[in-house]
Amino acid sequence: xxxxxxxxxxxxxxxxxxxxxxxxxxxxxxxxxxxxxxxxxxxxxxxxxxxxxxxxxxxxxxxxxxxxxxxxxxxxxxxxxxxxxxxxxxxxxxxxxxxxxxxxxxxxxxxxxxxxxxxxxxxxxxxxxxxxxxxxxxxxxxxxxxxxxxxxxxxxxxxxxxxxxxxxxxxxxxxxxxxxxxxxxxxxxxxxxxxxxxxxxxxxxxxxxxxxxxxxxxxxxxxxxxxxxxxxxxxxxxxxxxx
Numbered sequence: 001x002x003x004x005x006x007x008x009x010x011x012x013x014x015x016x017x018x019x020x021x022x023x024x025x026x027x028x029x030x031x032x033x034x035x036x037x038x039x040x041x042x043x044x045x046x047x048x049x050x051x052x053x054x055x056x057x058x059x060x061x062x063x064x065x066x067x068x069x070x071x072x073x074x075x076x077x078x079x080x081x082x083x084x085x086x087x088x089x090x091x092x093x094x095x096x097x098x099x100x101x102x103x104x105x106x107x108x109x110x111x112x113x114x115x116x117x118x119x120x121x122x123x124x125x126x127x128x129x130x131x132x133x134x135x136x137x138x139x140x141x142x143x144x145x146x147x148x149x150x151x152x153x154x155x156x157x158x159x160x161x162x163x164x165x166x167x168x169x170x171x172x173x174x175x176x177x178x179x180x181x182x183x184x185x186x187x188x189x190x191x192x193x194x195x196x197x198x199x200x201x202x203x204x205x206x207x208x209x210x211x212x213x214x215x216x217x218x219x220x221x222x223x224x225x226x227x228x229x230x231x232x233x234x235x236x237x238x239x240x241x242x243x
Contacts, residue, residue, distance in 0.1 A: 001130065025052070038105070107138055
């Protein structure tokens with residue numbers, strides 16, 4: 001398995017119809033937080049969208065939902081969180097795949113998927129894909145053939161750097177990362193366990209158990225590292241004794 005991070009010109013992708021014209025007049029940045037489902041005709045993703053001006057209220061977005069879905073090719077979207085200070089929306093979106101994306105997915109035969117980092121601004125798009133090396137090579141050849149100007153920023157056989165999350169199972173790591181992105185660990189908490197469970201397709205008790213086990217592993221690893229760094233503690237009774 002391999003992860004490839006590419007950089008594209010936003011202007012070129014707009015000209016190709018892959019990004020709606022005028023999108024970045026209203027929005028400053030879009031970041032993919034997680035791809036929850038990827039099918040031939042549609043995808044379900046968790047995204048952060050930064051608006052250029054003040055955020056609209058949840059009621060305003062609801063009133064304009066039909067227009068928003070039509071403009072951006074969305075089958076549905078759900079506002080999970082508003083962050084007025086940073087002008088960010090956290091959204092759960094189900095979006096129709098363009099013909100080019102459907103062709104790309106068919107060529108990859110379901111063996112690649114978008115991953116982080118994946119960020120769009122008015123100037124550039126940084127896009128990452130993880131999957132089988134042969135499938136990624138087919139996609140890169142197709143992009144070159146179709147004259148998509150891009151450059152490879154990074155190619156690695158490891159999708160993530162080694163860190164403390166390596167002690168977690170893949171399921172624990174994925175759910176803990178999603179909980180973090182949605183503000184479950186924020187103070188104050190920005191999403192309840194019940195709502196987080198609904199987004200993950202699990203019951204609240206089952207999700208709570210998975211997250212507690214993940215937290216326990218991370219805490220145990222942290223305490224172990226702290227203990228090793230501190231070294232053996234001297235016994236006060238030994239103070240002043242001749243060596």
